[in-house]
Each structure stands twice: as structure tokens, then as C-alpha cells.
Amino acid sequence: MIVKDLKTFYRYKAIPKLNTNVYLTAVLSDWEDAITMSGEASIYYDGSYIGKTSLAPGGTEDTIQLSLGIDKNIAIKRQKIKEKCSQKLLDNDIIHQYTYEITIKNSRVTKIEIDVEDQLPLTYDKTVSIDRKELSGGKYDDVTGILKWRSTIQAKDSKKLTIVYQIKAPKTMPVAIN
Numbered sequence: 001m002i003v004k005d006l007k008t009f010y011r012y013k014a015i016p017k018l019n020t021n022v023y024l025t026a027v028l029s030d031w032e033d034a035i036t037m038s039g040e041a042s043i044y045y046d047g048s049y050i051g052k053t054s055l056a057p058g059g060t061e062d063t064i065q066l067s068l069g070i071d072k073n074i075a076i077k078r079q080k081i082k083e084k085c086s087q088k089l090l091d092n093d094i095i096h097q098y099t100y101e102i103t104i105k106n107s108r109v110t111k112i113e114i115d116v117e118d119q120l121p122l123t124y125d126k127t128v129s130i131d132r133k134e135l136s137g138g139k140y141d142d143v144t145g146i147l148k149w150r151s152t153i154q155a156k157d158s159k160k161l162t163i164v165y166q167i168k169a170p171k172t173m174p175v176a177i178n
Contacts, residue, residue: 012071017118074105095166096177
């Protein structure tokens, strides 16, 4: 049995629109020199056994990512702020405004880096427009509608991300948002 400690950077990932779990990922850089033969590796985090994975040399990436599972010490919640949602009639159109708040709480004794994803609705109908009002600094992909944030949250601290957008559609067209 060979024991090696690899230089590891930990990053958290969450998609609160889908579920409230926060997943811990280990990012291993410069792993090519440390892994010289294929085999099963036991993974430990914070002194606790997490599980096993298979590693093999010869990959094309300079870093690899290993999922370490759900971390219950990081909480995330996505909530629709009903009092900041509205509908306004403008000529033959209705403007629907939606506001969501994502709250991330770090209960760990160390700071964390977390990647959070959400998505705005998309439309291919020329009579419907979607206007991004506030994205809390998130990076938006026009093709997929995906919003991404990378945030650092200090130990025992929390952070809020706000999403505000408007949908302008003909008043005769129903708009369905979840």
C-alpha cells in the first residue's frame, strides 16, 4: 500500500433551483507525477474516511476533480420573494417581475469557495422578452440561460445572491415560471 498526500484545493458546488444539497469537490492539480500506476484510492477528508475511487495515470487534464459528497455544514436555500414579484399591464403586454434570493450559510470554522448555478427562463418567441434586472454579479450565458457565481464565504458567515428579471409577453399568452 502506498500512501500519498496530494496538494488539494476544495470547492463546493450547488444548484439550489434543483435541490438544497451542497457538494464538496476536491480539485487535485499536478497529479500526474503523484499517480504513476492505476489503482483504487481511499479518500479521507477532515480525518474521516469518505470512500474509494479509481485513479489512472495518463489523463489529458492537468487537474482532476473528485466528488466527496454532500457537506451538511454548508446550507443553501433559494426562495421566491413574493412581495417583490409583480404583474403590470402595459398596452397589449403584461410585464411579470420575479425576484429570488439565494442564501448560503457556512457553518464551518474555515472559509470556503463555492460555485452556485441557477437559470433564467429562455424564450424563442419574438413577442416575448426577458430582461435581466439584477444578478448579484453572476455570469450569464445567453444561449443556455445559466447563471454562475463563484463566491468565497468566510467561516461562520453567510451570503445572499439576488436574482431579479422581467418577462414581457402579450397579455393573451400565459407565462409559466417555477
